[in-house]
Amino acid sequence: MDHRLLDYLQRILNARVYDVAVESTLERAEKLSARLGNQIWLKREDTQPVHSFKLRGAYNKMVRLSPAERDRGVICASAGNHAQGVALSARRLDCLAVIVMPVTTPRLKSDAVRALGGQVILYGDSYSDAYAHARELQEQHQYVFVHPFDDPDVIAGQGTIGMEILRQHQAPLHAVFVAIGGGGLISGVAAYIKAVRPEVKVIGVQMADSDAMIQSIQAGRPITLNEVGLFSDGTAVKTVGDETFRLTRELVDDFVTVDTDAVCAAIKDAFEDTRSILEPAGAMGIAGMKQYLAQHKLQGESLAAITCGANVNFDRLRFVAERAEAGEEREALLAVTIPEERGSFRRLCQTIGQRNVTEFSYRISDLQEAHVLVGLAISDRGDVPQIHQALAEQGFPALDLVDDELSKEHLRYMVGGRSRLNGNERLYRFEFPERPGALMRFLTSMHPGWNISLFHYRNQGADYGRILVGIQVPDEELADFHTFVETLGYRCSDETANPVYHLFLR
Missing domain, CATH: 3.40.50.1100 (Rossmann fold)
Structure with missing residues (x-):
């Protein structure tokens, strides 16, 4: 054994950490294991007294x-x-x-x-x-x-996590996945694992927009990034350490880069198995592991990911929930063009069929064509070509937006605005039980003679779905429209006189 690796082994074995830290559990992630076809273990460093390793x-x-x-x-x-x-x-x-x-x-x-x-x-x-x-x-x-990563005593303290993993899981272990910022955690974990059980792979995980360690390894020297992404603030490091670079280059087997959507999906994965909410850096190991398994098509292996932190602002969870669906490839986001004529919405609904709608937004803007933003729940990305084909057969061209950052971050919330074509428009808010097919039943129940001029719906995971709809109803048909609203059975509010509607949409 290299004398420097032996030195780190001795440092880790003699590390003073348990005055303040606990030996965190190594928990089997039941749902992830079943879904991925491997034995998935989570090293729960998010349960430390400060919710981090x-x-x-x-x-x-x-x-x-x-x-x-x-x-x-x-x-x-x-x-x-x-x-x-x-x-x-x-x-x-x-x-x-x-x-x-x-x-x-x-x-x-x-x-x-x-x-x-x-x-x-x-x-x-x-x-x-x-x-x-x-x-x-x-x-x-x-x-x-007190350096956060580039110090032998700091590295040795983090290395006790690797010591605990091997003590807690003495059966065969294919790989351990570790998030990398400055490299202190992966250096310590790799030093112990490679000294004691070198057959266990150590895989580093970095954000695609904060990959200083990977670029340094490729360059053969520590480099400094001009900018780093801030979503995973715990790993937003422009320059890795000299010592962590040396150890990582010598000991780490492979690297994976992940994006924001994949990390959001991993946060959701961890919540479903543990009922804990990880911070982005804390979920990177899971995200990297999922990507590694998909790339290498592994089955029946045991793998561990270190959930290294759970310090996340509550107000960030809205963003995480929004992007998790795309990250786990369970939502298709499409821009669908349909003829601006009566019956088009009904045909679009029939084409969508029984798929669960996650989002539906539209504003009348043209006499010939209507552009509708549609979100659909899918089982995986393989469903998207089938959806495109079904829409194309009906003459509805569609643009896939799931990888378009502008659409996901901004435009999906901006569909709408004023229109010169919204004469006789009545604006209503409806609530209906949030069940698969409920939105489509609402749309198909509309009188075919009334044109929908505005529509906004987003599935927020609540018991009741909420939609805003503009309907063009001639004055002579208002009585019939009010009868329709009363017999529909959905709770509703007439917002036609709302001053906000007149300021921004009318």
Whole structure:
């Protein structure tokens, strides 16, 4: 065994982490295992006292400082989780902790650091900006710097996770999937696993827009990214460490890059198995594992993913839920063009058939053609060509929008606006039981002589679906329309006089 690897093995075996950390469980993910055809295990570091693995490395570093060093106080730069580990360790060791965090840090994390007694300074847009400022403050005040990843004691503290995995799962294990930011976690885990059971693969996972480690490995030296994506703030690192680069290049077997949609789907996967909500970095191991299994077509293997954090702002969950459907390839998002004539909506509904509609938005804008945004629940992406063919046979050309960021982030919410063609329009809000086919039954129950000029529906996962519909009804047919509304049996509200409607849609 290489003497440097032996050194890390000794450091990990002697790491002081259990004064503050717990031995997290290695749990079998029942639903994921059944769906993926493999034995999937989750190393639940999200259950640590600060909901992240980071306290292991931080405490192992700080407990080894001399009394004189602790008296000077410590400083660190962190996107959030390392900061909590340092703050908790400082409280346990009774020393000052100054934490420099990017201004983009979720408030949940900065508030948690303050609650633990850390002095928070918000600076810069990324970890690298915060790091540079923390180094300046260190020089000014002679603090001891606690690096979040590029320090042998920090790496050894994180390596205890690998030690626990192999102790908890002594049967054959194909691979362990580890999220990479600066590389401290994967360096420690890989050092232990390759020293003890080198046949177990260690697979690194990075966000496609924050892949500093992968680009560094390809370049043969640590490089600095100009920009990093901020969705996974816990791994938004522009420059990896020298030591973590060395260890990762020598010990890690393979790498996978994942995108935002895949991570959102992995957050949902973890919730369905554990009822816990991971932060994006915490779900990257699962996302990478799913992608790796699909690429290599593995069956019947045992694989583990480290769920390394669960510090996520509640208001981010709306975005996560929205994008999870696309990430797990269970929603098709289409722009469908139909003739602007009576009966077109009915034919479109008949073509869609019994598929569950997740979104349906339309605004009259042209005398010849109507453009409808349609979301449909699918079992996998293989369903999409069949949907396109069925629509084409009816003369309804469709554009696939599932990979179009503009559509997913903005345009799906902007379908609508004013129209010069909405004469005699009545605006109603309807509620109906949210069951498969309910929306289609509503559409097909409409009087064929009344033109739909506006329609907006989005499945929000509630018991009741809510739609906004504009219907062009001649004045002489208003009595018939009111009878239709009363006999429909859906709760409704007439919004025709609503001033907001007149400001933005009329």
